[in-house]
Every structure is written in C-alpha cells, then in structure tokens.
Amino acid sequence: MSGVSPAPLVALDRVTRRYGDVTALDDVSLTVGEGEMVGLLGPNGAGKSTLLSLVQGLRRPDSGTVRLCGLDPRDPAARVGLGSTPQETGLPATLRVGEVVDLVAGHYRDPMPRGEVLERFGLTDLARRQTGGLSGGQRRRLAVALSLVGRPRVVLLDEPTTGLDVEARHTLWQALRDYQAGGATVVVTSHYLEEIEALARRVVVIGAGRVLADDDLTAVLAMAAARRVLLEVPTEHEAALAALPGVLDVRREDRRTVLLAGDADEVVRALVRSGLPFRDLEVRGASLEEAFLALTSGADPEEPR
C-alpha cells in the first residue's frame, strides 16, 4: 500500500494534447503517488499511449502541465528515475540477451546485476542467445526487463503483454508485481481488463481522451459488470424507465429502448412492479466501454442516442 505520499511522482494537471484535429487527451488531471500500481484501462485510441509519452517527455502538452518526480519530464534529472517500455521495442538483433542487459546497465550508476534481471524475468537460460533468435514472447519479456535495469522509481509500461501466451503473461505479471513490491511506482496501460486486474489496485479508465473513472479495482470491476436491458415501450414511458431504481442510463436503439443497469435483476423486478407496458425484454452484457461511458456521462436520460 502506498500510504501517504508527500509529492506525486507523476502529475498531470488539466492536460490537453491534440494531433491536428484529433484531441488525444482532453483536460486530463491525474496524480500517481510513490509505490502505487496504477492501471490505465481504455479501448484503442483512448489516449493511453499519448499520456505515457507526455510523462516520458517525448511529447509536450498543448495546454496544462505534466510533472515527473516533481520536474518537467524533459529535464534529464526527472528521467533518471524512469523506466519505460513502449508497445513496440527494437532490440539489436545480433547482440546476446546478456550483452543487451549489460549495454543498458552501462547507462546507470547502480544497475541491477545481470543475473538478477534475467532471473526475475525467466531469461536466465537465454543469456547467450542472440536477441534476433528470440520468440516474440521472449523478446517482450526482455524489453520489459530492460526497463527495470536502472532500478527506476517510476515504471511506465504500454500494453506489456499484448500478444503473449498465458505462461509468458503470468511470468511478466509476477516480475512486475515483485518489482513494485520493492517500493516502485508502476503505471501500466492495457485494453484488457484481465491484465489490469492482475496488476493494478487502482484503475484509471480512459475513453476518448478523458478520465472516465478513477477508482480502486473492486469498484471498477463492479462497473464493468454492467448489463443492458433491452425492451420495447411506448416512447412516452421512457422518462419513467429512467427513474426506475438501478437504471444507470437510458438510450434508444432502433425500435427498442436500452437500459443500462448495474444489477439487471433489480431493474427487471422494478420494471414489473411499475406496471409500465413493455414487450420483447432481453438482458445482455454491456461492453466495457458502454459501461464506463454510461456510468460517467451522469446517466443523462434526456439524451437518448
């Protein structure tokens, strides 16, 4: 647990970042304290990579401020304590695994010993293998391992296990948990709830460039379990539907009305009790995006879409 953190290690204050007409981040504020393990969850294109690139000083915000370890991320002094792995990583193909670790270690004053790096990520037996001959999963593990060689205080990982098989994912997750348990701050992006669940205690949901939710894992999992209740009702009764207990959002899809519900059973019971006329009732799962968007849109029933 992080306890009380004196100053956040990562801080974004009202940050907006555009690419031409596309607003990748829209007025985002977020702080991450010492020792936290935060998951950034959101669909493709939500703005997660952009957020990480700002924290790394690779890009500048159009407005707002970004701080890493209390400094401008473009200040080399801020980045001394940073380790990061982008979605795609290039490795020198002819160098051996152990040599690449040594190469990176050469940049730091107090690097993790080669043996420890390899051990943590299950790479010990591959130390003499050229990186060009590694499998995708092995290469990915090495890339993440390299981000920890300098013993960073803050680790940023962009979709660390996308495309890996189950065993490789679990090895990586365990290595990250172990590293964080030593006191490091870890921010990890993913569009998989499963990955966030395995790693994070706090989850920040990003959608269309905005922070849609920022809560502990249990609360976010509960939101993600939302259901869609579809039914046909005369339009004049839609306002009454919105007032039913448990209804988070009401919208129109073709001829049917869709109710978003945290607890579909509760909504259906209330619907029957209300005596409202309805037909063609169906309960379905909601997508993660739908669930979060509806929950954070203030459940505005005046705006059926």
Ligand SMILES: Nc1ncnc2c1ncn2[C@@H]1O[C@H](COP(=O)(O)OP(=O)(O)OP(=O)(O)O)[C@@H](O)[C@H]1O
């Ligand atoms: N270099 C760029 N030029 C133009 N548009 C960009 C650029 N990088 C990102 N975008 C756009 O900004 C938005 C946010 O992209 P970003 O990569 O930050 O999202 P993401 O959540 O990381 O998605 P993914 O999981 O696919 O990487 C998207 O609409 C994307 O198309």
